[in-house]
Amino acid sequence: MELPFVKMEALGNNYIYVDALSGNIPELNWSEAAEEVSDIYTGIGSDGLIWIGSSQVATAKMRIFNKDGSEAKNCGNGLRCVAKHIFDEGYTGGEHQFSIETLSGTVRASITKVEGGQAKAIEINMGAPIFNSHEIPFLFDGETPVVAQELQFGGTDVTATVLSMGNPHAVIFVDDITSAPIETLGPKIERDDQFPDGVNIEFIEKINRHEYNFAVWERGSGRTRACGTGACAAGVAAVLNGLSERDEDILIHLEGGDLVIRWGADHDVHMTGDARVVCRGIYYFKETCDLNPV
Structure with missing residues (x-):
């Protein structure tokens, strides 16, 4: 065929x-x-x-x-x-x-x-990003949005921000992207029972309020060089964590190249790239x- x-x-x-x-x-x-x-x-x-x-x-x-x-x-x-x-x-x-x-x-x-x-x-x-835990879906009993929450995955304590961009994301801020536990922690969180449909995991390092380094473990694909929805989730998480501002361009440096993300005043997330x-x-x-x- x-x-x-x-x-x-x-x-x-x-x-x-x-x-x-x-x-x-x-x-x-x-x-x-x-x-x-x-x-x-x-x-x-x-x-x-x-x-x-x-x-x-x-x-x-x-x-x-x-x-x-x-x-x-x-x-x-x-x-x-x-x-x-x-x-x-x-x-x-x-x-x-x-x-x-x-x-x-x-x-x-x-x-x-x-x-x-x-x-x-x-x-x-x-x-618009989705924060309702039922819609993400994420089995979480507390208040939403889930921002900088102390969570446990497979016996490991993780501080994460959880949201959906039409697919589920757990965003983790790290001090150094080069030492982020992408291939060890990524698959552990991806398959955790708290995410019935699995989850994409983003590791984010702040450079300044308009610029971040990014690495990702994607559900179903493993470590990849880029994830557009993940970059969007990262931009939203940066704003939710008070690290960046709404309606301003954020430059995300993914392993495969750059994306510009803006969480607009219209509540929608805009992503620009090639x-x-x-x-x-x-x-x-x-x-x-x-x-x-x-």
Whole structure:
């Protein structure tokens, strides 16, 4: 079975994108497909697979599948790549502002810089952060928002700020990003029973009130070089902890590059950054792989 694809990356967060809007994509079990194509040894290699298709409520719809086959509700870096793709391919009819449907809701995208007819800078309105523990979801009995709370995960005491950007995040401020326990504490928190759907864990080091260093452990993908929703959560957490101000640009230095985050007076979080096409091609599935849609 053959699958046309385009591999794109935003700050090193790379996915295999399949364009069902083209009418040239077979019906597959996308969870299983994501596991196969994401394998760095026998597949293409990626953080997962993102399906782009038609929507009844937006310009396009995206579904996000992590490399372990689990489906995510939102992905900030993926949103910028999808926005670039549908703009570059002409699906927006030349409009620079349009909407994208995700499992966590519909978001607005703006192409803020164009070169040679191609999107070079993209701003995504990620919507308002969610603090209600039931909606995150986070099994927490105290008052919300959960800001700088002393919590325990797997016997380890952690001070964290917990919120959702359409997907759950636990933000931890550290003194030195280079010594942050990303690969030891990250998976422990990700699988903790207090997060029924798992959680993304961000480690943040303050440089000044407008600038932070960032590292992330993503649920379903492990350590990655960037996480757009995680950068948004970090910006919100910085404001909630009194380290930065509302409605001001915050520069987040992720391992894969930089994002500008602004938690606006309109309550919505705005994320601006770039996205890039890596390659295009045809993937040939293994004959033994059962990819019947479910």
